[in-house]
Amino acid sequence: MSDVVVRTVGLARRYKMGDTSVDALQGVDLEIGRGEFVALVGPSGSGKSTVLNLVGGLDRPTAGEIWIDGKELSASDEKALTRHRRQHVGFVFQSFNLLPRLTAEENVALPLMFGGVPEKERRARARELLERVGLAERLTHRPTQLSGGEQQRVAIARALVGHPALLLADEPTGNLDTTTGVEIMRLLKELNQEHGLTLLVVTHDPEVAAFADRVVRLRDGQVNGLNG
Numbered sequence: 001m002s003d004v005v006v007r008t009v010g011l012a013r014r015y016k017m018g019d020t021s022v023d024a025l026q027g028v029d030l031e032i033g034r035g036e037f038v039a040l041v042g043p044s045g046s047g048k049s050t051v052l053n054l055v056g057g058l059d060r061p062t063a064g065e066i067w068i069d070g071k072e073l074s075a076s077d078e079k080a081l082t083r084h085r086r087q088h089v090g091f092v093f094q095s096f097n098l099l100p101r102l103t104a105e106e107n108v109a110l111p112l113m114f115g116g117v118p119e120k121e122r123r124a125r126a127r128e129l130l131e132r133v134g135l136a137e138r139l140t141h142r143p144t145q146l147s148g149g150e151q152q153r154v155a156i157a158r159a160l161v162g163h164p165a166l167l168l169a170d171e172p173t174g175n176l177d178t179t180t181g182v183e184i185m186r187l188l189k190e191l192n193q194e195h196g197l198t199l200l201v202v203t204h205d206p207e208v209a210a211f212a213d214r215v216v217r218l219r220d221g222q223v224n225g226l227n228g
């Protein structure tokens, strides 16, 4: 296994809308080492979510290369992209994106259905992850019966249940109050330090970015400064 989990070379993404187009990314070079915790910061509209979606295989670049774990994603077909998403990447979103009719345990176990994991093992793994994020007492709660912070913990457990090499989080504290947001960032930091999870977290909040090993700044679709 390579020490580099994510590498993008000259990454570009142009969104076309009728006669006009938006150059959301204009040649982004990014490298993330195994076990590294990187914050991607920048003003609204600077291209942060676009980078995350491309790295996660939810979207395709207009130009440039994306390498994940030594494999070129930008050259993959749809089937390979889907496999990449399921096997190598976990996603956490600002809005949690839990299924309202399912319990916490069922939400976390859901991604394993696609992998053909037997039900008993799915439940056991879901419980293990929910315990890890501090929700052992909330297995049968539904999303509406959980606080925002608890819902985000469920979402993190779900993102990790398939043992991804990389966790991508887009404004994970954006819908949480400051105290709860800090708790979520502490949890992500623990997962990074104790389990070597590689993390790419998008935020516009400097307090959130302060948890990362390294900060990458985006402006108008370009990386314009490294620090940390």
Ligand SMILES: Nc1ncnc2c1ncn2[C@@H]1O[C@H](COP(=O)(O)OP(=O)(O)O)[C@@H](O)[C@H]1O
Pocket: 015, 016, 017, 022, 023, 024, 042, 043, 044, 045, 046, 047, 048, 049, 050, 051
């Ligand atoms: N699906 C889309 N269609 C057209 N334009 C888009 C689309 N998604 C994003 N954009 C534009 O691309 C730029 C970057 O967006 P985004 O990556 O969402 O920025 P950020 O996450 O930093 O706020 C913005 O100008 C935005 O309006």
Ligand SMILES: [Mg+2]
Pocket: 048, 049, 050, 170
């Ligand atoms: Mg965004």
